[in-house]
Amino acid sequence: GAVVSQHPSWVICKSGTSVKIECRSLDFQATTMFWYRQFPKQSLMLMATSNEGSKATYEQGVEKDKFLINHASLTLSTLTVTSAHPEDSSFYICSARDMVAGLDTQYFGPGTRLTVL
Amino acid sequence: DQQVKQNSPSLSVQEGRISILNCDYTNSMFDYFLWYKKYPAEGPTFLISISSIKDKNEDGRFTVFLNKSAKHLSLHIVPSQPGDSAVYFCAASAHYGGSQGNLIFGKGTKLSVKP
Numbered sequence: 001g002a003v004v005s006q007h008p009s010w011v012i013c014k015s016g017t018s019v020k021i022e023c024r025s026l027d028f029q030a031t032t033m034f035w036y037r038q039f040p041k042q043s044l045m046l047m048a049t050s051n052e053g054s055k056a057t058y059e060q061g062v063e064k065d066k067f068l069i070n071h072a073s074l075t076l077s078t079l080t081v082t083s084a085h086p087e088d089s090s091f092y093i094c095s096a097r098d099m100v101a102g103l104d105t106q107y108f109g110p111g112t113r114l115t116v117l
Numbered sequence: 118d119q120q121v122k123q124n125s126p127s128l129s130v131q132e133g134r135i136s137i138l139n140c141d142y143t144n145s146m147f148d149y150f151l152w153y154k155k156y157p158a159e160g161p162t163f164l165i166s167i168s169s170i171k172d173k174n175e176d177g178r179f180t181v182f183l184n185k186s187a188k189h190l191s192l193h194i195v196p197s198q199p200g201d202s203a204v205y206f207c208a209a210s211a212h213y214g215g216s217q218g219n220l221i222f223g224k225g226t227k228l229s230v231k232p
Contacts, residue, residue: 006160042168043222043223043224043225044206044222046220088210091158095160104210105163106151106163106220107163107165108161108162108163109160110159110160111160
């Protein structure tokens with residue numbers, strides 16, 4: 001199946017700093033990528049939809065200025081957590097949408113564990 | 118309001134037997150359904166999908182059944198193996214209704230396959 005990578009896999013940062021997470025589709029082009037957040041023992045929560053070459057669409061309750069998303073190419077989307085605080089500590093997962101033979105499937109990256117001290 | 122529900126938070130099955138994971142949905146606009154498997158601290162792995170024009174899709178040990186009238190789908194794993202132990206997420210999309218393909222996830226069912 002299609003492969004999606006994320007970098008870094010884990011990051012620890014001080015409160016107030018910014019952290020950038022990269023999401024890449026390795027063997028297909030993704031016009032749409034998604035960013036999710038998962039809290040312990042909870043389901044995946046969609047944060048935003050990222051379309052190549054245009055502004056991201058954020059879900060209700062997600063701060064646009066805090067979670068900056070850039071989708072500059074068909075294989076790369078980045079999520080920047082600005083001025084991170086301990087409550088931003090979470091597991092962030094991206095996915096890339098692959099349209100093959102008319103079927104729409106999302107393939108997920110391995111996730112990034114963010115810990116804000 | 119939860120549009121995709123997985124009412125069983127956990128399921129324990131003996132190795133070699135069948136695992137049946139259930140999922141219910143409320144939005145009649147959903148027309149594409151997927152199952153993902155997730156290990157701790159990893160991203161979900163796509164398992165199998167089904168569109169609303171079908172009622173069954175099979176891939177190796179995995180079969181997904183869709184009952185549109187009941188708004189219910191299930192994932193059958195047979196025979197179950199210890200390596201199948203993971204959290205299984207059901208997801209639905211109203212893609213063919215014009216959305217961007219946003220997936221709505223259930224809360225997951227933790228499957229434990231005992232040797």
